[in-house]
Amino acid sequence: MAGTNFEINKVAVIGAGVMGSGIAAQVANAGHKVLLLDIVPDGASNRSVIAETAVAKMKKADPAPFMSKRAPKLVETGNIEDDLEKLADVDWIIEVVVERLDVKQALYRRIDAVRKPGTAVSSNTSTIPLARLVEGMPDNFVRDFMITHFFNPPRYMRLMELVNSAKTDAALVAAVTDFADRKLGKSVVACNDRPGFVxxxxxxxxxxxxxxxxxxxxxxxxxxxxxxxxxxxxxxxxxxxxxxxxxxxxxxxxxxxxxxxxxxxxxxxxxxxxxxxxxxxxxxxxxxxxxxxxxxxxxxxxxxxxxxxxxxxxxxxxxxxxxxxxxxxxxxxxxxxxxxxxxxxxxxxxxxxxxxxxxxxxxxxxxxxxxxxxxxxxxxxxxxxxxxxxxxxxxxxxxxxxxxxxxxxxxxxxxxxxxxxxxxxxxxxxxxLQPDGSYRDIARPEGVVMLEDIKRVSEPLLKNGSASAWDIGDGVVCFEFTSKANAMDDQIMALLDKTIGLVKKNYKALVIYNEGTHFSVGANLGLALFAANIAAWGEIEKLVSNGQSTYRKMKYAPFPVVAAPSGMAVGGGCEIVLHADAVQAHAETYIGLVECGVGLVPAWGGCKEMLTRWQKNPATPKGPMPATAKVFEMLSTATVAKSADEAKDLLFLRKDDGITMNRYRLLADAKARALAMVDGYHPPEPEEIVLPGPSGKVALEMAAQGFARRGIATPHDMTVASELATVLSGGATDIIDHVDEESILELEQESFMRLVRTTKTLDRFESIIETGKPLRN
CATH class of the missing domain: 1.10.1040.50 (N-(1-d-carboxylethyl)-l-norvaline Dehydrogenase; domain 2)
Structure with a gap:
């Protein structure tokens, strides 16, 4: 019988169809080994071809079931004729075979013969009641059995319906629930044993x-x-x-x-x-x-x-x-x-x-x-x-x-x-409201903190039309974007500046987080287009300058700052993440500097931060050019990481930044990370880097011309690429000189302002606002 300390480490999934293989991928995304089995096809020379083919397809699929290139390595493939005995080494067996009672029950008898006592067994059925599934099965199997109904695609759909019987081991149910919640990122909803569940x-x-x-x-x-x-x-x-x-x-x-x-x-x-x-x-x-x-x-x-x-x-x-x-x-x-x-x-x-x-x-x-x-x-x-x-x-x-x-x-x-x-x-x-007419508090699972609950019982410390700051307890302040699509604007910068001062005086740490669909879609292009149309260039330059100043102030504040993004964190939203001391990201965070796609260069310190990260990266070849070329490639193509895990490979996140699988747990995890940094905290030291100068710019422009010759880059892409090359190469610097942060920020602002004055960049703004798609001009 499963004890209260029962822990799930390795999982098996039987059935390598779209749903089964997707569940296996999500287990691997969580960093756990998973055994994926299916039948042996008639006449097949490769007896495990079904499971192997499923993994191969998932590596190429878009949207991707795997969150990283490492995850597929955690999936072991096999078949139920030759490899069923391997179930003795797993802690949870998930059945995802055809919706036929006779097929499922025949498989259960074979599973029960090889599994170790107390191993959780569940079915992904969406229609067959649990009572029918376990008819005629031994008591010890009934005790360990439940229904775990995932939703397709398993990586992206956050719901899991769970059904158990009065005979199911409560400790085992708790272990499966906890694993599905914390490791697989699921909101687990208990349903009754009724057809179709909810x-x-x-x-x-x-x-x-x-x-x-x-x-x-x-x-x-x-x-x-x-x-x-x-x-x-x-x-x-x-x-x-x-x-x-x-x-x-x-x-x-x-x-x-x-x-x-x-x-x-x-x-x-x-x-x-x-x-x-x-x-x-x-x-x-x-x-x-x-x-x-x-x-x-x-x-x-x-x-x-x-x-x-x-x-x-x-x-x-x-x-x-x-x-x-x-x-x-x-x-x-x-x-x-x-x-x-x-x-x-x-x-x-x-x-x-x-x-x-x-x-x-x-x-x-x-x-x-x-x-x-x-x-x-x-x-x-x-x-x-x-x-x-x-x-x-x-x-x-x-x-x-x-x-x-x-x-x-x-x-x-x-x-x-x-x-x-x-x-x-x-x-x-x-x-x-309850069925008996009474009302009952809606209890959050242990360890879940939601900003919406805090906002219900308190007033903001600071607030304006685009942002607010909240006391979330234990000396931590949460800074929240509230603008449309959480787009960055001058009001956000102004309130963040005030919040930094407030935390410095009265609090221990700052968390940047919100509960919108997306962390931030970047700068408010509508405001920028309006300012450009009335030739208010000074206002645009002021917005760029204030953003740089505020982000630097945040980076070098005398207290820890933790960014907690989820969903899209692009452009200016990515740049605020880059300036945080640490990041606790939801696994489904899509992060990148996409400014080149709208005819600009990152100008709130994004170029600066990516250059320093890639130069310090141990895997980057020595010298000023390799890091510069890598950042140029990423920014000129508006590369966006398709998961928090991939963001680490691209250095949008650091190796030791945290990843939270369950969206509901993100704020609590970010707050805990911030508090763990308080004792002995010292802000980072300003950095200087070596950049290649004019000769490096020529090399970058030649690479961009290669894209133009292949028809991939448009004429305005070349204009933008030239400005990006100016920033990333360090301008007129000599290859033996060290370039400080202020110099790179100046280059960012100068290139940004030259581009924002071009008609073709403004045409791209208009296209994004009207259609949601960048113009290829």
């Missing part, structure tokens, strides 16, 4: 409702997706775009499984229909993005790329058109969409009222509390708000009254809600 049961019903109601009410797929999008906090894929993303061919299989497993009277059955159009699309290879297209496709005839959408009435493709619906564009909140007069409002109400009603009926069945169901939909379907948070936004009393008008069934949980809300703040604590 995500498939609720999510698939919502999708089916979306398709069915669009057909019934004569909406185009573009109209349906626009309604089921931004106002409800749902990704812009909406319903039909999501089906394309997941795969049309997957939907019938999941639907059929739920149809056979869910009891009569369940709302799912009312939404499940055989759709001839979908059957025909699948038969013709229109299975979504992985096939020739789906509800949407790109028509590439004649060398063009024309987005097309299928007509739900006749099944023919036509040019996709955005809905011309002023009322929908004006709607900012869920209820406003549901109140639109006409088909779009009726569609919004019918789909979401039924979905929210179904969610309420699942409380006490699929899961025991509303917070769990909300978490599933937020992380499993990327909804901004869970269904019960949506009810609170819409207004529960209004929703129930409207449902009653429409003669819709109202589940007891909604019926008894009255004028209350599902969530409330009491004594600074967020509480959730």
């Amino acid at each position: 995500a498939n049961r609720l999510g698939v019903t919502w999708i089916q409702l979306g398709v069915l109601k669009a057909l019934e009410q004569g909406l185009t797929i573009e109209e349906a997706d626009a309604v089921m999008g931004k106002p409800f906090g749902i990704p812009k894929t909406g319903i039909f775009g999501l089906i394309d993303l997941v795969g049309l061919d997957l939907m019938p299989h999941v639907g059929a499984s739920l149809k056979g497993a869910l009891p009569e009277g369940d709302m799912f059955h009312e939404t499940h229909r055989d759709l001839p159009l979908v059957d025909r699309m699948i038969a013709e290879g229109y299975t979504g993005r992985k096939g020739k297209g789906g509800f949407y496709r790109l028509n590439r005839e004649g060398g063009q790329k024309i987005k097309e959408a299928i007509d739900l009435e006749n099944g023919h493709y036509r040019t996709s058109e955005k809905p011309d619906a002023p009322a929908l564009k004006a709607a900012r909140k869920p209820r406003q969409v549901m109140e639109i007069d006409g088909p779009l409002g009726r569609y919004a109400f019918n789909v979401m009222a039924n979905t929210l009603s179904y969610a309420a009926s699942l409380v006490g069945d699929a899961a025991d509390d509303i917070a769990a169901i909300d978490e599933v939909m937020r992380l499993g379907y990327n909804w901004r708000w869970g269904p019960f948070e949506l009810v609170d936004q819409i207004g529960g009393a209004w929703l129930v009254a409207r449902m009653r008008e429409e003669n819709m069934p109202i589940p007891p949980l909604l019926e008894t809600l009255g004028d209350r809300s599902f969530y409330r703040i009491e004594n600074g604590r967020r509480q959730a």
Whole structure:
């Protein structure tokens, strides 16, 4: 029996399909060895070819299942005929084979014969109840068995549904939960042993409702997706775009499984229909993005790329058109969409009222509390708000009254809600309504600190329109960006400067962190474009100068500064990370200096910091040119690390910077790192480096000309590359001279200001603002 100190070190995954191999990759990303097994194909000379091929594919896949080039080395491949005995050396066995009960149970009997007692065994099933999976199995197997339902792709989807029985060893469940949380980065949601658990049961019903109601009410797929999008906090894929993303061919299989497993009277059955159009699309290879297209496709005839959408009435493709619906564009909140007069409002109400009603009926069945169901939909379907948070936004009393008008069934949980809300703040604590009518605090897992909780019970130390500073306890201040997309601007610089002074006087350390989707997308190009259009060059130069000054002040402050990025940390967002004493990064941090792509050079110290890092790097060949050439290559191509692990290889992060796998644990880890640095802290000494000077600039420009000859670099790319070469080579310096930080910062600012005055750079600004894509001019 598993003891309370049971620890998971090595994992086995059986089933090397897309999901199984992805789970194995995530275990390897966490730094743990993993055994990946599959069947022996008939007549195969290489008996482990399935698992080996899966790993080979993952090395080339984009988006990448592996976070680094080191991770694949931790995956050992094999097959279940020759290598099953190796399961005796692992601590957790994850079964990810075909969704057939007989196949799974036959495998379990073979696993049980070789595993060591107390080894955790779990199934990744999404539809088969645990009770059926373990029917007829020995008691010791039942004790060690649970369901761990991952989501695809396992690296990027943060949700894991966990199901166990009353007989499952509680210590083993705790060990698996802790490993999935801390090492695999998952938010583990406990679900009851019911068909489809929460995500498939609720999510698939919502999708089916979306398709069915669009057909019934004569909406185009573009109209349906626009309604089921931004106002409800749902990704812009909406319903039909999501089906394309997941795969049309997957939907019938999941639907059929739920149809056979869910009891009569369940709302799912009312939404499940055989759709001839979908059957025909699948038969013709229109299975979504992985096939020739789906509800949407790109028509590439004649060398063009024309987005097309299928007509739900006749099944023919036509040019996709955005809905011309002023009322929908004006709607900012869920209820406003549901109140639109006409088909779009009726569609919004019918789909979401039924979905929210179904969610309420699942409380006490699929899961025991509303917070769990909300978490599933937020992380499993990327909804901004869970269904019960949506009810609170819409207004529960209004929703129930409207449902009653429409003669819709109202589940007891909604019926008894009255004028209350599902969530409330009491004594600074967020509480959730329970099925018995009481409210209970929403408890964070041990070791999780969220800034949103701190903000709920305190006032900011400092605040302006783009940033704020918060006391997060133990003498640590958290500096938070609050601008749109956390873009860097003059207000952020001004408040960071004030915050540095405040910490110096009254606190021990500073953490730079926020809970946005992205840490920072870089400088606010809109403000820069506005200033350029009115020829306010002095204001732009002042912004550059103030940014350099503030970042340097932060770097040499008499207290430790820890940056805690997650998501995109590019441009100016990358530069603030580069100036921190230490970094505690979320594993999914995408970091880089991308200024050249928008026609600029990094000018808040990014060039300076990367040059010093690559010159000090022990693996860099000696002399001024190798480091300069490497930084030129990275910055001129706007290289972005695709994980925190890769950022270490590129020196955007240092070797000893920390990586947190679970996004919810990032602030606590960053705070702990900052506090560990306080005793005996001394700021770094200013550095001088040797740069190659004019001859080095010529060499860099020649390398850029090679790209131009191959058609990779545009004329303006060459202009930008020349300015970047000026900065990185050290300007007019002699190769025997040492160049200090101030000199490089001056070069950064001079080159930046020359470029920002060019029409082609401003054209790139405009393109980014309007389309989100850089102009290739």
